[in-house]
Amino acid sequence: MIIESSEQVPRTRLFKRFPVPKNFGLAPQSRIQQGKRWPAPAGARRIKAFEVYRYDPETGENPRLDTFEVDLDQCGPMVLDALIWIKNNVDPTLAFRRSCREGICGSCAMNMDGTNWLACTRHISDLGDPGRIYPLASRTIIKDLVPDVTHLYAQYHMIEPWLKTKTTEPNVERRQSPEERHELNGYYECILCFCCTSACPSHWWNSDRFLGPAALLQAWRWITDSRDEATEERLDNLEDPFRLYRCHTILNCTRTCPKGLNPAKAIAEIKKRMFERRS
C-alpha cells in the first residue's frame, strides 16, 4: 500500500484500468479490435499469455490485440526476453525498440499491465495473467510497439539542453565544487525513455503545449547547474501558461520512472525559482 520506490509493483489492484469504455475517446483510426491468438508450442509446460498491441502500417487496418502464449522455460525472465522469443519463434513481424537489455538506453520503454517501465527490467512474473503490453501512452504509433517520439525530442530540444555561458572559455574545465556537482544528482541520470511524459495525464490532454516531466526535469538540470550562465533566459522561456504550469503535481511521473528519478520534485523546484525571481 505504501510504495517506497518506483520499482515496486502493487501486490493487488482494485481496478486494472479506469472505469471507462475500452475505446473511450479514441479517434476512429485508433480504436483497438480483437486480434489473433498464437498458441504455445506443443510440449510447453510453463506457459504465460501476453496480450500485445499490434498495428500494421502496410495494411492500415485498425490496431488489434494479439494474444501470444510464451513458453517460459525457453525464454529469459524479463518481458523483453519474452518479446524477443515471440519475434524469433512465433511472429517475426512483431516490432519493438530495444538495445542495451540492461535498463540504461531507454529504447524498450512501454506500458506493461497499465504502467510505463522498461521491458528489459520488468520481470515476467510481475505481470498478471494475461500480461497486457501496450506502447507508451498517447503517442502516434509507427508500428506495433514503436511510438513516434519526434515530438517528445522536439520538446526536449526546446529547453536548450546544453551549457550556455557568457564568460570566455577558460583554459581548463569550468570549476565546480563537490556541493555544486551534488545538486545535479537525481537529474543527470535521466535516460530520456519518456516513461514519465507518457504517464502524465496533463501531457495526454495538452501534449502540444505542455513540455512534460522529462523535458522539465532536464530544464531543471540545466537551471541548477552552477556552470550555466543563462538561468534567467531559461526561466523566461518557461513563462507561459502551458509550458510549465500545466503540471498539477499529479505525481504519476515519479511513480513510474524506471531509473527512480523524481521529475515532480524538479518541476516544483522550477516553480519555486519562478516565484522567487518575481518577488
Next chain:
Amino acid sequence: MARGTERPLASPSSQNRERVLPVSPNIQIYSPQLTSVLSFTHRVTGVLLSLAAVGLVAWLIAGAVGPDAYAAVQGAISTWIGQIVLFVFTFAFFMHLCGGVRHLVWDTVHAFELRQVYLGGWLAVAASIVLTIITWVVAYS
C-alpha cells in the same frame, strides 16, 4: 486528447499516401494509482464544492428573505435525498481540504519522495473520512 497526425508514410504506395496513424490508448489502459486517483478526486471535489457554494448561498439568502423561505429550504435539506447530498458535500469538503494541504506542502518543495507521497495520500483519505464522521456525529448529537 492528442489525435493521430496527418503523416504521409515512407513507402510510396499510392493507397497509403495520406494515412492517418493511430494514437496509443492512454486513460483507457493506464493503471489507476493513488497518485492519479487522488489528483482526479481533488479536481472532482473542487467541482462539487463549487456547486455546494451555490447551495450555501441559496440557504443564506433563504434565511435572509424570511421564515417561510428558510423553512422551505430547511425542509428540502431534511429529506433523505437532501441529507445524502449534504453528506456528499461534507465529504467533498474534507477531501479537498486535506488534498489542498498536500498541495501546499508540495509547493514548499517538501514530501516528494514516493514513501511520503503515499503516506500523505492515505493519511488524507483517512483524515477526510474521520473528519466527515466526526462532523456528522457532532451535528446530530
